[in-house]
Amino acid sequence: MLDPRTAVHVHDQLRATGPLVQVITNYVSMDIAANLLNAAGASPAMVHDAREAGEFAGIAQAVVANIGTLSPPWVEGMLAAVEAAGAAGKPWVLDPVAVGATAYRRETAAALIERRPTVIRGNASEILSIATSTGAGRGVDADADTADVRTDAESLASKLETVVAMTGAVDIVTDGTRTAEIRGGDARAPMITALGCSASALVGAACAVHDDAFEASASALAILTAAIEQAAPHAEGPGSLRWRLLDALSTLSSDAVAEVVAR
Amino acid sequence: MLDPRTAVHVHDQLRATGPLVQVITNYVSMDIAANLLNAAGASPAMVHDAREAGEFAGIAQAVVANIGTLSPPWVEGMLAAVEAAGAAGKPWVLDPVAVGATAYRRETAAALIERRPTVIRGNASEILSIATSTGAGRGVDADADTADVRTDAESLASKLETVVAMTGAVDIVTDGTRTAEIRGGDARAPMITALGCSASALVGAACAVHDDAFEASASALAILTAAIEQAAPHAEGPGSLRWRLLDALSTLSSDAVAEVVAR
Amino acid sequence: MLDPRTAVHVHDQLRATGPLVQVITNYVSMDIAANLLNAAGASPAMVHDAREAGEFAGIAQAVVANIGTLSPPWVEGMLAAVEAAGAAGKPWVLDPVAVGATAYRRETAAALIERRPTVIRGNASEILSIATSTGAGRGVDADADTADVRTDAESLASKLETVVAMTGAVDIVTDGTRTAEIRGGDARAPMITALGCSASALVGAACAVHDDAFEASASALAILTAAIEQAAPHAEGPGSLRWRLLDALSTLSSDAVAEVVAR
Numbered sequence: 001m002l003d004p005r006t007a008v009h010v011h012d013q014l015r016a017t018g019p020l021v022q023v024i025t026n027y028v029s030m031d032i033a034a035n036l037l038n039a040a041g042a043s044p045a046m047v048h049d050a051r052e053a054g055e056f057a058g059i060a061q062a063v064v065a066n067i068g069t070l071s072p073p074w075v076e077g078m079l080a081a082v083e084a085a086g087a088a089g090k091p092w093v094l095d096p097v098a099v100g101a102t103a104y105r106r107e108t109a110a111a112l113i114e115r116r117p118t119v120i121r122g123n124a125s126e127i128l129s130i131a132t133s134t135g136a137g138r139g140v141d142a143d144a145d146t147a148d149v150r151t152d153a154e155s156l157a158s159k160l161e162t163v164v165a166m167t168g169a170v171d172i173v174t175d176g177t178r179t180a181e182i183r184g185g186d187a188r189a190p191m192i193t194a195l196g197c198s199a200s201a202l203v204g205a206a207c208a209v210h211d212d213a214f215e216a217s218a219s220a221l222a223i224l225t226a227a228i229e230q231a232a233p234h235a236e237g238p239g240s241l242r243w244r245l246l247d248a249l250s251t252l253s254s255d256a257v258a259e260v261v262a263r
Numbered sequence: 264m265l266d267p268r269t270a271v272h273v274h275d276q277l278r279a280t281g282p283l284v285q286v287i288t289n290y291v292s293m294d295i296a297a298n299l300l301n302a303a304g305a306s307p308a309m310v311h312d313a314r315e316a317g318e319f320a321g322i323a324q325a326v327v328a329n330i331g332t333l334s335p336p337w338v339e340g341m342l343a344a345v346e347a348a349g350a351a352g353k354p355w356v357l358d359p360v361a362v363g364a365t366a367y368r369r370e371t372a373a374a375l376i377e378r379r380p381t382v383i384r385g386n387a388s389e390i391l392s393i394a395t396s397t398g399a400g401r402g403v404d405a406d407a408d409t410a411d412v413r414t415d416a417e418s419l420a421s422k423l424e425t426v427v428a429m430t431g432a433v434d435i436v437t438d439g440t441r442t443a444e445i446r447g448g449d450a451r452a453p454m455i456t457a458l459g460c461s462a463s464a465l466v467g468a469a470c471a472v473h474d475d476a477f478e479a480s481a482s483a484l485a486i487l488t489a490a491i492e493q494a495a496p497h498a499e500g501p502g503s504l505r506w507r508l509l510d511a512l513s514t515l516s517s518d519a520v521a522e523v524v525a526r
Numbered sequence: 527m528l529d530p531r532t533a534v535h536v537h538d539q540l541r542a543t544g545p546l547v548q549v550i551t552n553y554v555s556m557d558i559a560a561n562l563l564n565a566a567g568a569s570p571a572m573v574h575d576a577r578e579a580g581e582f583a584g585i586a587q588a589v590v591a592n593i594g595t596l597s598p599p600w601v602e603g604m605l606a607a608v609e610a611a612g613a614a615g616k617p618w619v620l621d622p623v624a625v626g627a628t629a630y631r632r633e634t635a636a637a638l639i640e641r642r643p644t645v646i647r648g649n650a651s652e653i654l655s656i657a658t659s660t661g662a663g664r665g666v667d668a669d670a671d672t673a674d675v676r677t678d679a680e681s682l683a684s685k686l687e688t689v690v691a692m693t694g695a696v697d698i699v700t701d702g703t704r705t706a707e708i709r710g711g712d713a714r715a716p717m718i719t720a721l722g723c724s725a726s727a728l729v730g731a732a733c734a735v736h737d738d739a740f741e742a743s744a745s746a747l748a749i750l751t752a753a754i755e756q757a758a759p760h761a762e763g764p765g766s767l768r769w770r771l772l773d774a775l776s777t778l779s780s781d782a783v784a785e786v787v788a789r
Contacts, residue, residue, distance in 0.1 A: 027293045028309050030553045034719040039764050044719070045624065046554050049597040052628040059627065071312040071336060073597060098308065101322065102315040191513060193297040193307070237510025238302050247763025250717060290556045291572050334575040334599060361571065364585065365578040454776060456560040456570065500773025501565050 001180040002173075002218045004258035010210045010219035011257045015041035019208035022060035023201050024048045024078050026068025026097065029194035032242070036198040039249035040223065042205035053077040057084035061208035064201050065117075067108050068097035068194075075108050082115045091118035091207035091216075095200035100129035113160065118213045120156075121165040121200040124149040131156040146172045154179060165217040167199055171225070173218040180218040183263050184225045191238035192245070199224055218261075223249075226256040264443040265436075265481045267521035273473045273482035274520050278304035282471035285323035286464050287311045287341050289331025289360065292457035295505070299461040302512035303486065305468035316340040320347035324471035327464050328380075330371050331360035331457075338371050345378045354381035354470035354479075358463035363392035376423065381476045383419075384428040384463040387412040394419040409435045417442060428466055428480040430459055434488070436481040443481040446526050447488045454501035455508070462487055481524075486512070489519040527706040528699075528744045530784035536736045536745035537783050541567035545734035548586035549727050550574045550604050552594025552623065555720035558768070562724040565775035566749065568731035579603040583610035587734035590727050591643075593634050594623035594720075601634050608641045617644035617733035617742075621726035626655035635659075639686065644739045646682075647691040647726040650675040657682040672698045680705060691743040693725055697751070699744040706744040709789050710751045717764035718771070725750055744787075749775075752782040 020043045025033055030046060037044040047056040050073065057063050063085040065078040085092040094117040096109045109130060113120075120130065124144035131152040146153075146168035157164040158176030165173045171182035189195055199221060206220035207213050230252065231244035283306045288296055293309060300307040310319040313336065320326050326348040328341040348355040357380035359372045372393060376383075383393065387407035394415040409416075409431035420427040421439030428436045434445040452458055462484060469483035470476050493515065494507035546569045551559055556572060563570040573582040576599065583589050589611040591604040611618040620643035622635045635656060639646075646656065650670035657678040672679075672694035683690040684702030692698045697708040715721055725747060732746035733739050756778065757770035 026309065027290055027553055028297045028307075031294045031557045031719065034554045035717075035764065035768075038717045038719050044554075045627075046552065046595050047624075047628070048595060049630070051598070052596065052630040055628045055630075069309050069311060070315065072314070098310075101308075102310070102318045104312070104315040104318075188513070191298075191301045193294065193301050235510075237513040238298065239506030239509030239513075242298075242509075243506060243765030243769060246765030246768075247761075250714070250763040250765075289572065290553055291560045291570075294557045332572050332574060333578065335577070361573075364571075365573070365581045367575070367578040367581075451776070454561075454564045456557065456564050498773075500776040501561065502769030502772030502776075505561075505772075506769060 029197035555723035
């Protein structure tokens with residue numbers, strides 16, 4: 001359901017236009033998310049406080065709101081930024097980190113979802129948790145994998161009129177009508193902390209350069225998968241996989257991206 | 264005073280059970296502490312705000328409270344988390360970063376110590392500073408090394424009925440009755456920022472999988488030492504030592520851990 | 527305008543004395559700024575909250591205030607620290623990240639500039655933005671390069687009686703009377719997130735060990751340039767350039783530093 005040429009186009013556009021992406025993300029992911037965006041050609045800006053988050057969304061081309069290390073001032077800033085993005089018709093991505101873990105996460109995710117994210121990027125458990133809380137799914141399963149949750153993700157996307165980008169051993173991206181699967185990567189990738197958060201940031205960058213959020217999201221995950229695969233053969237563990245991934249992203253070929261999509 | 268088989272057991276258990284560790288730590292250490300726990304098999308969660316820190320401690324298997332970049336909301340969150348951990352009988356680790364430097368650090372450390380940490384992990388100066396302020400030691404010496412402070416650490420452990428895990432050129436772990444020394448590592452390791460903070464996080468993970476906190480703490484430091492030694496021969500400085508350490512941790516053998524303990 | 531022997535002297539002094547530098551910086555730069563200072567021989571301390579920032583400035587040898595991820599409590603802490611530094615006659619460095627982007631940044635930078643920074647370290651756009659807002663420059667140009675902004679930087683330095691250290695393809699350092707250019711580096715360096723922030727931290731460390739802030743600033747940028755050049759030939763992208771830069775800094779020769787200055 002994704003044309004390899006679309007992913008190649010998104011990949012090219014990231015480098016050609018260097019979109020400015022406002023990433024309001026957790027502390028753990030700050031370093032890697034920013035470096036990953038830079039390596040992919042985008043321009044990250046971690047502007048989070050309510051005193052400037054909405055104003056900054058006016059100059060950013062996409063916003064990413066990640067709930068990994070929540071606190072009230074950050075929630076305020078996220079709301080200001082996504083409301084400004086929404087009002088300006090700019091795409092924004094929700095990353096509902098560990099949304100099922102606490103009441104505060106559930107409430108914050110619900111408040112953000114009310115503001116209509118363009119894309120929700122999460123793992124299977126997080127997507128299932130949101131699908132359930134919104135009445136679109138069956139219940140929480142901490143060990144869920146993406147294949148198990150595919151129909152919940154499709155229902156959730158339809159119900160919210162959003163794109164759901166669910167990452168795991170197989171990535172599943174859906175807008176409720178179209179569904180794409182991205183296969184590949186490396187089994188050690190989950191040991192790189194905040195790689196999922198960084199994927200959300202890259203999805204935001206892709207949405208900034210390509211209007212169809214379904215295609216943009218699937219393209220972003222294909223780009224990341226291709227870079228992981230280029231990095232993996234020479235990596236001896238999560239430490240080297242991480243820097244090799246950044247190197248690979250910065251020099252990734254269109255062919256490598258197209259090959260992942262065409263599988 | 265530590266059986267090599269115990270350290271091997273702790274090492275195996277980290278991988279087998281992947282304990283969830285709530286790490287409330289300073290901003291500088293976020294990235295490395297999370298990645299180091301992941302590489303060792305544990306599952307880090309940096310949940311710090313008082314609105315969810317206590318609730319999250321209910322699902323975590325250990326808590327780590329690190330005072331490196333203090334502010335009032337973080338102190339509130341730390342207190343909520345360690346009180347919840349204490350009430351549930353779960354282990355928690357205090358890392359009193361630079362405790363002697365300011366009044367705010369001394370007060371915060373004192374408030375945390377009142378909540379009875381399972382382990383205090385610090386360098387010689389930090390341990391000496393706490394021992395002194397609690398009447399268990401002699402006075403502050405910024406250039407203290409662990410051997411000089413061994414008796415202070417033992418007195419402090421006895422007085423507080425806690426484990427003191429003091430890292431340096433030689434690591435000394437004591438519960439006041441038993442004392443273990445871990446020797447080895449690499450002279451360039453202190454150039455890796457927040458490696459001590461990451462050691463505290465790993466001590467928390469070890470306490471989550473092994474009930475005897477003295478044994479768990481010494482095992483964690485032995486595991487880290489073994490990984491540093493595996494990484495060091497190929498490292499050309501602190502940059503490569505860091506990623507090689509993560510690679511080494513992710514593939515560390517039981518023999519390497521046992522060898523460090525048996526010295 | 528910089529004697530190579532001065533840069534070598536600053537480089538030696540960093541290692542010989544290990545100055546304690548209080549770095550109040552953005553979340554993205556925490557990891558790399560701290561590791562870069564450590565690799566260069568300095569001792570970083572990220573102490574930001576107003577409850578201890580002023581007190582800590584009393585023991586630090588230099589302070590760095592970076593506005594990358596602003597919020598009111600951090601601004602309070604920055605003001606406390608730079609006022610304490612100023613009162614004690616200690617050097618402090620302002621890094622006005624993206625100062626032109628929002629009103630909050632402009633106001634905060636203005637409040638900090640009123641406290642008379644020893645050095646302002648920024649890119650050409652940031653320096654131009656400050657020069658303009660203080661009446662010393664012509665207007666904002668997001669794509670400015672340092673050569674275009676040289677005279678604005680010189681006017682700004684004269685007007686504020688400060689040193690302006692402007693980084694880019696060519697670094698320009700000026701106190702209004704003297705101007706030095708540092709040439710070299712690597713075209714991929716800007717892909718390393720927060721390298722500019724880390725340069726500001728290193729300028730702070732250099733000012734801590736050498737009284738002439740113009741010479742100290744230019745020396746710091748020469749040291750960083752030399753390390754980048756040592757790292758670059760073996761780097762395959764921004765991921766490897768980053769860790770190789772840290773390795774290179776930790777073993778950098780005086781000759782390499784002198785060579786960069788002598789160009």
